[in-house]
Amino acid sequence: MGERSINIRLNRALGQNFLKSAKISRRIVESASLDPSLTIVEIGVGSGSLTSILLELGYSVIGFEIDTRFVEGNKRLEGEKCTLRYEDFLKADLSSLPEPAAYIANIPYYITSPIIERIMFEGPDFVKAVLMVQKEYADRLIATPRTKEYGILTVNVNTFASVSELFQVSRKEFIPQPEVDSMVIELSLLDEPPIERERRDAYRGFVRQCFSQRRKKLNNNLKGLVDSPESLLKASKIGLDVRAEELDVEDFVRLFRNIYP
Numbered sequence: 001m002g003e004r005s006i007n008i009r010l011n012r013a014l015g016q017n018f019l020k021s022a023k024i025s026r027r028i029v030e031s032a033s034l035d036p037s038l039t040i041v042e043i044g045v046g047s048g049s050l051t052s053i054l055l056e057l058g059y060s061v062i063g064f065e066i067d068t069r070f071v072e073g074n075k076r077l078e079g080e081k082c083t084l085r086y087e088d089f090l091k092a093d094l095s096s097l098p099e100p101a102a103y104i105a106n107i108p109y110y111i112t113s114p115i116i117e118r119i120m121f122e123g124p125d126f127v128k129a130v131l132m133v134q135k136e137y138a139d140r141l142i143a144t145p146r147t148k149e150y151g152i153l154t155v156n157v158n159t160f161a162s163v164s165e166l167f168q169v170s171r172k173e174f175i176p177q178p179e180v181d182s183m184v185i186e187l188s189l190l191d192e193p194p195i196e197r198e199r200r201d202a203y204r205g206f207v208r209q210c211f212s213q214r215r216k217k218l219n220n221n222l223k224g225l226v227d228s229p230e231s232l233l234k235a236s237k238i239g240l241d242v243r244a245e246e247l248d249v250e251d252f253v254r255l256f257r258n259i260y261p
Contacts, residue, residue: 017106017108017174017175017176017177017178018046018047018049018106018174018175019049019106019169019173019174019175020173020174020175021173022049022053024169024173025049025050025053026053027167028050028104028130028132028166028184029050029053029054029057029104031130031166031167031184031186032102032104032128032130032186034059034102034127034128034130035127036057036058036059038059038060038100038101038102038127039059039060039061039062039097039098039101039102040054040059040060040061040062040101040102040103040104041061041062041063041064041097041101041102041103041104041126042054042061042062042063042064042103042104042105043063043064043089043103043104043105043107043115044064044065044066044089044105044106044107044108045063045064045065045070045074045084046065046067046070047070047073047074048063048070048073048074048076048077050104050106051063051074051077051082051084052077054104055077055081055082059081060081060082061077061081061082061083062082062083062084062085062097062098062101063077063082063083063084063085064084064085064087064088064089064092065084065085065086066086066087066088066089067086068086070086071086089115089118090111090114090115090118094118094122094123094124095124097123097124098124099124099125099126100124100125100126100127101124101126101127102126102127102128102129102130103119103126103128103129103130103131104129104130104131105129105130105131105132106131106132106182107131107132107133109133109134109137109178109180112133112134112137113153115131116129116131116157116187119187120157120160120161120187120189121160121200121201121204125189126189127188127189128186128187128188128189129186129187129188130166130184130185130186131184131185131186131187132169132182132183132184132185133182133183133185134180134182134183135168135180135181135182135183136149136180137183138165138183138185140153140154141153141154141157141158141163141185142154142163142164142165145245145246145247145248146245146246147245150245151211151214151245152207152208152211155207155249155252156203156204156207157187158249159193159194159195159203159207159249159252159253160189160190160193160195160200161187161188161189161190162187162188162190163185163186163187164185164186165183165184165185166183166184166185166186167183167184168181168182168183168184169181169182169183169184194249194250194253195253195256199260202256202260203253203256206225206252206255206256206259206260207252209221209222209224209225210222210244210247210252210255211244211245214243214244214245215243216243217240217241217242217243218233218238218242218243218244218247219233219240219241221244225259226259232255232258232259233255235258236251236254236255236258237254238251238254238255
């Protein structure tokens with residue numbers, strides 16, 4: 001992000017699209033309003049433009065970068081307040097990360113969902129995650145029921161976190177230029193989510209089943225989970241003709257609790 005001049009050919013297979021100007025990287029950090037005592041986990045260090053800004057502002061940084069071609073150029077960043085790990089964040093052992101931490105990342109479009117799921121459901125608790133994602137993806141995160149953008153992702157994320165859009169970034173700000181604009185978003189874990197931590201995976205599987213055949217009525221999609229979907233829907237005060245996309249988060253939570261009290 002906000003990459004300085006480097007003699008490395010960017011790898012499209014890794015989704016490398018770097019910001020032309022450090023101004024946007026600085027705006028990302030400033031808009032996050034993070035406590036300086038927090039350790040920042042940066043996903044996708046690149047050549048270290050954002051990392052440099054974080055260190056300049058006094059943050060401690062643990063950075064992940066899959067491309068080892070940046071090792072030599074980034075040695076200038078490493079020290080007491082900066083540890084760089086050259087490995088795949090999706091496969092890394094996150095148990096040693098401080099808790100709570102905060103995340104900052106310019107996420108490659110093609111692995112946005114796996115990274116967000118890793119942050120939210122597999123890593124340690126965090127204060128907030130400030131992420132640059134594809135604009136259309138951000139629209140899915142904040143979608144409302146009865147819209148085409150609303151789905152599994154929307155429900156699962158919003159059950160456990162609040163989501164807000166911070167600012168949009170034009171595709172013209174990147175090298176190479178992608179085909180779509182980006183959006184910087186903020187995820188903050190809810191202090192008291194309606195589903196207990198130890199039941200998160202079961203709940204996520206339940207939501208996937210509800211949306212398993214999107215155009216079918218929820219009544220049909222629940223047949224693999226309960227003997228009498230009609231009785232369940234009536235007990236949950238949900239109509240028999242609804243589809244999953246018509247329910248809000250509170251409806252999904254109520255259904256889940258009625259199946260798994």
